[in-house]
Amino acid sequence: MTDQAQGAAALSAVIADAASEIALALRGEGDPYALSRILRQEDALAPAAVRVLGADALAPYALDGHPGADGAGNADAAMVREALTAFPPTGDTSAVSAWSYHGLVEASRAFLPAHTTRWPSPPEPGDDWLDTEPWPRLSHRVSQLASLALPGLALDLTDRLAGRTEDLARGFVRAVRRRDWHQSAGLGRWLARLPQTPPTLGLDSGLRFVRQMSDDPRVAIHVTAAQRFFGRGR
Amino acid sequence: MTVTTPAPPALLHTVGDRALSWLDAHRDHFRLTEADLARGDTLVERLKPIGELAINMRMLFREGVAGGRQRARAGSLLDFAWRELLDGGGVLAMHQHNEPFSPVSLEIYAVFHELGYRHPGLEAALETPRRTATWQALEMAPTRRLGVLNAERRMGLTPSGDFAEALAATWLGRRPEPWTVHLHIAYDITHTVFHLTNWGENPEGIPAPLAEYLELYLPAWAADWAELEHWDLLGELLIVDACLPRPGLDGQLWEPYAAAQAESGAMPVHGRMPQGDPSDVFDIVHHPTLVAAFASAMATSRSLSAGGV
Numbered sequence: 294m295t296d297q298a299q300g301a302a303a304l305s306a307v308i309a310d311a312a313s314e315i316a317l318a319l320r321g322e323g324d325p326y327a328l329s330r331i332l333r334q335e336d337a338l339a340p341a342a343v344r345v346l347g348a349d350a351l352a353p354y355a356l357d358g359h360p361g362a363d364g365a366g367n368a369d370a371a372m373v374r375e376a377l378t379a380f381p382p383t384g385d386t387s388a389v390s391a392w393s394y395h396g397l398v399e400a401s402r403a404f405l406p407a408h409t410t411r412w413p414s415p416p417e418p419g420d421d422w423l424d425t426e427p428w429p430r431l432s433h434r435v436s437q438l439a440s441l442a443l444p445g446l447a448l449d450l451t452d453r454l455a456g457r458t459e460d461l462a463r464g465f466v467r468a469v470r471r472r473d474w475h476q477s478a479g480l481g482r483w484l485a486r487l488p489q490t491p492p493t494l495g496l497d498s499g500l501r502f503v504r505q506m507s508d509d510p511r512v513a514i515h516v517t518a519a520q521r522f523f524g525r526g527r
Numbered sequence: 528m529t530v531t532t533p534a535p536p537a538l539l540h541t542v543g544d545r546a547l548s549w550l551d552a553h554r555d556h557f558r559l560t561e562a563d564l565a566r567g568d569t570l571v572e573r574l575k576p577i578g579e580l581a582i583n584m585r586m587l588f589r590e591g592v593a594g595g596r597q598r599a600r601a602g603s604l605l606d607f608a609w610r611e612l613l614d615g616g617g618v619l620a621m622h623q624h625n626e627p628f629s630p631v632s633l634e635i636y637a638v639f640h641e642l643g644y645r646h647p648g649l650e651a652a653l654e655t656p657r658r659t660a661t662w663q664a665l666e667m668a669p670t671r672r673l674g675v676l677n678a679e680r681r682m683g684l685t686p687s688g689d690f691a692e693a694l695a696a697t698w699l700g701r702r703p704e705p706w707t708v709h710l711h712i713a714y715d716i717t718h719t720v721f722h723l724t725n726w727g728e729n730p731e732g733i734p735a736p737l738a739e740y741l742e743l744y745l746p747a748w749a750a751d752w753a754e755l756e757h758w759d760l761l762g763e764l765l766i767v768d769a770c771l772p773r774p775g776l777d778g779q780l781w782e783p784y785a786a787a788q789a790e791s792g793a794m795p796v797h798g799r800m801p802q803g804d805p806s807d808v809f810d811i812v813h814h815p816t817l818v819a820a821f822a823s824a825m826a827t828s829r830s831l832s833a834g835g836v
Binding site: 427428429462463466467470494495498499 | 531702703704705707708740743744746747750751
């Protein structure tokens, strides 16, 4: 394996471990959640892992009555800030990555309000594709933004996506048919949040099916988020 | 909101024109041999393509769907099927005599009956079996039941069952989770639509809730099978699309479909054209090629009537 491939494999492993812990916390199991408990701050890969997980790094904070692990807020805020500083959006950043960055900033403000200072203020990410992309490409992109489907987050984006609910339902059907569980779960999570998801889609059994078929911890996050925050797929 | 670009009518039309040329050039492969006629089970197998040929040619023969040249070609193939392949209906009457409680003869005859071809002996022989309780009790897939009822209706006979009940028993009639659709379910869906619309003749025959369901999810199924290069099923899904109140006629689906067609006009089932003995190749590709002619004529007609020239 090349150094680059080894690095990518190591990062994937760190992300998968963290994702398993996040899914566990969303189910209300395990110790009280703290990002600084599931990722070691001194781990060189931690900032990249947080950047990839995006707002989901803080998803358990969105649970009702989340107690916040003792004193974790400071350490968690520091970890997120480090990730935001290390991987800022640049001119070459894809729209998905810019949105995900934006989502992490938004989640930090919403869920770590005691640490309001020094969060970056990135420019609004490009959004014209939300209206113009045909449904297959739209679905692919939106599924990659599933971490933004959290209570109180990305409200404008949610409104815009509501206008394309049927297209996302098509994307869900195709993604399940193709056994693309990551895309299926990401779209399922958004569809759980959107108010007009067609009843004929069978989203609840669809989410349960996707969860059964995949052992990917990030799929587990999406399905559990759909269950806990939006009451679907239980 | 859906962002799709419809295929140009010329592309839609060309697929069918080429498919019809191939079918016309290979018409002799539809012929029944003495051996086929001698064995009942083989006969049913060999009648199936003739029934499909008839259904598809009747569709092309309909006023206002195909161009004049296509219509003439379709008419000549129908004549050929009735007179030469079925011996003026004699083959169907013989099969009906051998298998009086099988609906096969009725299903094939109904197509010709609608076009004015007649075999009074067969019609008389169908009467008694149709009045038995067993005719209504015959076990068959719900979609086929719908087809038998439709065949009776087309012949002006009192249908042997309730159409709405039969529809409710089909997969599509229940509108289940669209992400569970696999190959066989997809064919059940297309055939339910064929019977509901009398092979595309009455698009309004699809009840509104089912039409809405299809408009919503058909693009997802079609995109997937286009990517899998399953041209036979994609062709049937394109027919269903052309039967909908607001057909998509999506260029993203029609372009790869048209590109898959062989130079000869034949359409492969899946992937590329098979190689080998011409009669073996015919057995494999006649169905997708008939479907291509049908899909093309339906889509062209809808494209032109929607003012998409």
